[in-house]
Amino acid sequence: MRHARIRFEGDIHFATVEGEDNVLHLADGRRIQASDAEWLPPATGSMFALGLNYADHAAELAFAPPTEPLAFVKSVGTYTGHDQITWRPDNVAYMHYECELVAVIGKPARNVKREDALDYLAGYTVCNDYAIRDYLENYYRPNLRVKNRDATTPVGPWIVDVADVPDASNLKLRTWINGELRQEGSTKDMIFDIPYLIEYLSSFMTLQPGDMIATGTPEGLADVVPGDEVIVEVEGVGRLVNRIVSEAEFFNHQILKNKKLAEQEA
Incomplete structure (x- = not known):
């Protein structure tokens, strides 16, 4: 479902x-x-995103693979939905996509053991965790300006039940820019898999229903610019479409969108 x-x-x-x-x-x-x-983001809890969770991606960026999860938190304001727009800030040199499998928490999880981890999931979704590389401070701590800009994390289109994804540890991930395949990998290459991450995060905090764990991206990154259509897909979970516009176009669009919503609610 x-x-x-x-x-x-x-x-x-x-x-x-x-x-x-x-x-x-x-x-x-x-x-x-x-x-x-x-389409709206299918979940709206906190997102715990993994950095360098694929060894080939770490090598692509000239970093050693991590020996424990490198997690950071994304704010709700960064989320946007399927078939929506996002924006490239003016005067940046490099903005790239990141196709990621996302695990969605279904019930409070605290001190969960690996073997029980999947019992705490509502299901899986997909995200495109755009990054502005200009502002990366270091490999383990993405600056807020890298990963927390408004509407720069498309999530969706939906949540797929856990039972409908028999093996989340062996799914293909693909990204297309304007119809050209630019990234391809597999979740089998994750350094820390989903059960491990649930056990790890819940060992020091309580994960809440609607929280999400974005599990990282494989190698194959490329710069994207206004006018590009970016499609990220996780096999058996979903295909997430997003279009990039300029900074001015995005915020003009937001003003018009908010005005329309206010009129509908009046």
Whole structure:
């Protein structure tokens, strides 16, 4: 089962997704076409993102693979949904995508053992964790300006039940820029897998329902610019589409969008 969070006719709905055409089944019984809805991030908890969790990506950046998880936190304001826009800041030299499998927590998790970890998941989703490399301070601590800009982390399109992904440790990840395949890897190459990460994080904090663990990206990064369409895909989980615009275009769009929402709520 695939579970989405959308905005339709000014209201936020939780929906299940049916068929290859992605028909949305709302809780009130209505069925609508995906093209009639605005896709929202399917979860809105904290995101714990892993740095350098693929050895080939660490090598690509000339870093040694980590010996324990390198995790950082992303704010809710960074999230945006499937088929939405994000922006490249003015006057930066290098902005790249990161295709990532995301584990979504389904119930409070504290001191969870590895063998029980999957029992605490609601399911899996996909994210594109854009990074502004200009501001990277060091390999283990991404500066806030690298990873926490408004609407620069597309998440979605939906959450897939754990039971529908039999082996999350062997899924292909791919990224396309304007239709050209630019990144390809597999979750089998993660240094720290999802059960390990749940055990590790829950050993010193309580993970809450809706929290997300973004598990890192393989090698194959490239610069992206306004006008690019970027598609990231995790096999068996979902394909997440995002378009990049300029800084001015993005914030003008946000002003118009907020005005429209205010009018709908009035």
